[in-house]
Each structure stands twice: as C-alpha cells, then as structure tokens.
Amino acid sequence: AQSVSQHNHHVILSEAASLELGCNYSYGGTVNLFWYVQYPGQHLQLLLKYFSGDPLVKGIKGFEAEFIKSKFSFNLRKPSVQWSDTAEYFCAVIYNQGGKLIFGQGTELSVKP
C-alpha cells in the first residue's frame, strides 16, 4: 500500500541546533515529494517540493531536503533552527502523477529560545 512514514512525532531543539526530520515512503511507482509546514494557528504551507532533477532541493526559510531513491527517503534539514520554526511538519507524496497527496502523520517541532 502507498504510505508515508515520519520517524519522529515530537522533536525538541534549542535555537541554533541543526535539524533533520526523517521521511520514508513505500514503493508505489513514480513519486513527487513535498514537505508542508503548519505554524500554530495557521494553515498548511508548502516548504519545498521535489519532482525531478537535482535530488537536493532548497525551500523557503533555509530548509532543504534530499531525495534518496534507493532508501525511499526524503529527509528535511535545516542547519540552524530558530524559535520561529516551531511548527508541525508534514511529509507528503503523490504517486504516479495522481492528484492526491498522501501525508505522513506529522512531526511536531518545538524550538526552545
């Protein structure tokens, strides 16, 4: 079955620490990959996406993600987090050019000032 798994439910970091959030997806054909963020009280926003080409993609606010096809992974990274990065982060996949996003269960990130 097509599915997305995020390894951590809740991550707590201090400001300036480095961040890596794991995301793995099941095999199911060609994939388009996304990371969405939901800040407290706000709606889901797209951080970055991968469709093809360079497997290292850069998004907004200093985030980047690396697509490793052999590992079915699309981990999100940021070298130095800020308090304002406190939010819930969702990895999502579209399989075989279909229209539906399949989301992971989300990772809540808390950054201590």
Next chain:
Amino acid sequence: ETGVTQSPTHLIKTRGQQVTLRCSSQSGHNTVSWYQQALGQGPQFIFQYYREEENGRGNFPPRFSGLQFPNYSSELNVNALELDDSALYLCASSLGTSGRSSYNEQFFGPGTRLTVL
C-alpha cells in the same frame, strides 16, 4: 489574489445529523481537493474535483459526497455523522490540466473544525 477560504470555521453536530462544509478556491484555480485531519494525524485524502467532476476518491464511505460549482467553489457533505467524523476538514485548490493536477501546488485553506457529539 485571494487565498482559499472555508466556512464555517467551527461546527458542532450530533451523531446521525448531516453537515455541509464549503470551500472557495483561490482565484484562477479549477481543482479542489478535500482532506480529513484527525487529531494528531496527517491529512487523509477524501476526494478531488476537477472542473465540476470527481477526479479521484480516497477510502471514505459514500456518505461523504461533494460538489464543485461552475465558479470552482466546492462543498463537502457528510451524512449520518459518526463520532469518528470529528476532525479538521481541509480544502486545497490548485490549477489542474486535463484532469491531473499533481504537478501543481495545492494551496490549503484554514480548515473547518467539526465536532460530532
């Protein structure tokens, strides 16, 4: 350009009732997708509408139905509400072509929080 809007913001219903949720898509978008997000979970795809036709459906029973109007706004209807239907319902709009909108970013609305008692 205006973003995706949803109404109402919050709704409380009792088991067995019916509910209609509404979504106005972003200007220029012709595709609307609906998702259910239970507490502590990621959004789950309900269905998608492209130019007033259903264009894909997730694992939800037939009592979840929808409509898309000529102005591309959309409704989600849920009949015979159950306690497990309590969730945040998200609408996302995008610009699709030829029935496939996967390459176009889906812009999400703020959601409708439905509580079923």
